Amino acid sequence: MNKFVAMVGTNAKVSTNRTLLQFMKQHFADQAEIELMEITNLPLFNKPENSPVPAPVLAMAKKIDAADGVIIATPEYDHAVPSSLMNALEWLSHRVHPFVDKPVMIVGASYGSLGSSRAQAHLRQILDSPELRARIMPSSEYLLGHSLDAFDDQGNLKDADKVAQLDGLFKDFQTFVTVSGHLNNAKDLNQKDTQNFDWNKL
Amino acid sequence: MKLVGIAGSVADKSYNRILLKYMATHFGDLADIEMLDIKDVPLFNESDDQTESDAIQYLKRKIESADGVIIATPEHNHTTTASLKSVIEWLSYKIHPLDGKPIMIVGASYYDQGSSRAQLNLRQILEAPGVNAVVLPGNEFLLGEVKKAFDENDNLKDAGTVNFLQSTLQKFVKFVTVINTMKHPQDTGAENEDLGANGKISTTVEGVDMDAPDWVEQAAEKTHAASGNDYVKLDRGLLTVDQLNAFLNSMPLELTYADSNNQFIYYNKMAPAEKMLAARTPAQAGNPLSMVHPKNPRVIKHVKEVIHALRTGQVPEVSMPVPGNNADKYVVHYYRAMHDEQGNYMGVNEYVQDIMPTVKWYLAKTGQKLEGNPDATTSASVDANEPAADTTSSASVDEAAPTADVPEPKTPETDADSGASIND
Structure with missing residues (x-):
């Protein structure tokens, strides 16, 4: 059974994106082991030249690695990924590089009808950068609009079509993880490249 | 910029x-x-x-x-x-x-x-x-x-x-x-300036008759205004109200504050009305500008034009010498737009001054003298930027404000400036 880390892309105490991941954890419990990971309590990224990587960042990197x-x-937020998630990804590409060749599935929820479409496109662009080099599942989007009304009291997605769509995408993601495992010809080089990636040496 | x-x-x-x-x-x-x-x-x-x-x-x-x-x-x-x-x-x-x-x-x-x-x-x-x-x-x-x-x-x-x-x-x-x-908001035109101060701005004191002779006392009570030894924090300094009064009343200028709602809310009471260049009386403070000007349509139009030009930023200042100025006395009314930190219009700062003593002092100190220019017409001294204010309309000062309780001016030449006005 695959083990996945589910990153909550905000530091807000209440978020339907967290609800969505909690739903996935329980809904897919028979298919995969999903552990939620919060991005709160990280300091603001300031590109430190010498100080050690903060402990919470190391802990997150370790979980993603595994x-x-x-x-x-x-x-x-403002047509883009929240700064708190950008901040986490900056830390997770500075002297630690857990995302290299890591399969990533992007989902998102929003109060309005668009379901975080622009933030998801933004997140793809970020994860594609040379410092992160994640393997984002291609041609897939899961946009949950009107998210305040999307869940019942037990935190279950109410709309059967939306559940079916998520089921399909999650199966595809499992396959993508397997396929991704075979795309390993450049893996060592990618790892090395990223580890050697240093702003100061550019 | x-x-x-x-x-x-x-x-x-x-x-x-x-x-x-x-x-x-x-x-x-x-x-x-x-x-x-x-x-x-x-x-x-x-x-x-x-x-x-x-x-x-x-x-x-x-x-x-x-x-x-x-x-x-x-x-x-x-x-x-x-x-x-x-x-x-x-x-x-x-x-x-x-x-x-x-x-x-x-x-x-x-x-x-x-x-x-x-x-x-x-x-x-x-x-x-x-x-x-x-x-x-x-x-x-x-x-x-x-x-x-x-x-x-x-x-x-x-x-x-x-x-x-x-x-x-x-x-x-x-x-x-x-x-x-x-x-910038659409220019609504000078004719829409409300001299009756019927609008309301955040500082307008409501529930006190603008017409009341004791408007200042009533409005002060209503707002729990600072007075006497109360301190007022200013940009830049700290004074008590008494100090502030002593300071403003000793200015060699007659100062008037008309707010952005066209209400006359302050003048520095440096002298009794009859001793002032532009007489103001204690009862006038609080009046809408319409009450401190003559009801003459030409005057009203001119007042509106000046305020509007200042409010919309067409000119930062309008200056007008009063008619009857002569070699010994040259009284000028200056109207300057006031703004807050964000650049929002806050009203008109009117100051009135006889500039002749300064000119004479300067001439005496530097050993110079004035030389007449036969081509210059004295009435043309109205600020060239002043919108629609022809030289005749600046002469509107010779109409006494009916509501201003002002004694007969001492000299006929300066008859001019009786109203506590933006216009004269």
Whole structure:
């Protein structure tokens, strides 16, 4: 059974993106082991030249390293990914590089009708950068609009079509993780490249 | 033009900060650029609202009072930085100082990309409805391989780069002017100036008759106004009300405050009405401007035109010598628009002064004398910028305000200025 880390893409105490990941954890419990990971309590990234990587960052990197893939749920603030998630990803690409070749599935929920579409496109662009080099599942989007009304009291998705769509995408993600495991010809080089990636040496 | 610059980095060393500093020091003739610090702004968290914190209020104030903003963004992970995004999130959550604000984006990066993707991304963010800034289109300034771009004095080495940056900033300065002109409310015309002060502004004291002779006392009671030994914090200093009165009443000027609602709310009572150049009486304070001017339609029209020109910024000041001025006495009424820190119109500062003593003193001190110019007509001395005020209308001062309880003026020549007025 695959082990996935599910990143809550916000530091807000209440978020339907967290609800969505909690639903996935329980809904897919027979197919995969999903562990939620929060991004709160990280300091603001300031590109430190010498100081050690903060302990919470190391702990997150370790979890991602050990996982078969990562699911990220992102809200949308100002047509983009929230700064708290950007901040976490900056830390997770500075002297630690757990995302290299890591399969990633992007989902998102929003109060409005668009379901964080622009934030998801933004997140793809970020994860594609040379410092992160994640393997984002291609041609897939899970946009949950009107998320305040999407869940019942038990935290279950109410709309059967939306559940069916998520089921399909999650199966595809499992397959993508397997396929991704075979795409390993450049893996060592990618790892090395990223580890050697240093702003100061550019 | 006043611009503020934000470098989108909280790193100790930031080439984007250096780039903005370079612009501030080298292009001072184009705009006055003040650098804003975002170091103390916490990471945005909607569960822990810090909108009222000093760091965010400081940015809000500075941005609101600036004509435009320049943002220099680094590129981290193909996008702008979390620290900059966080600042924008604070400035689009409970407050919206960037709304309608002209913005220019520049960026420097270690790569040859020069922050190209971060800049595009930043545009998208600034376009979001909560931010709603107006970003200068085109004119991308991408400074790649930034480590090689500056010399040891933090000056840009390449002349072509400097020229391009300068021309981009020139375009931005024009853009700011155009955008900020668009924002000005439609001019409703001078005839809509309400001299009856029927409107209401945040400082209008309600429930007190503007006509009341003891308006000051009533309004003071209503507002629990400071008086006597109460301290008043001023820009810049601290005085008691008594000190403030002594100070204002000893000014060699007759000062009048008419607020943006066209209510006459203050004059410095330096002398009894009959001893003043432009008589004001204690009972007049609080009156709408319509009550302190003659009801003559020509006068009313002129008063409205002057106030409107000041309110809309067509002129910063209107000055009018009163008729009957002579070689010994030359009384001038000055009307100057007042504004708050954000540039909002706050009313008219009218000051009246006889400038002859100053002129005579100057002549005596420097051993000079005045020489008449036969071509000059004395009535043409009305400020040339003054809208629609012909020389005859400035003579409207010779109509005494019927509501002003003023004794007969001593000299017929200065009969002029009896009203506590904006117009005369």
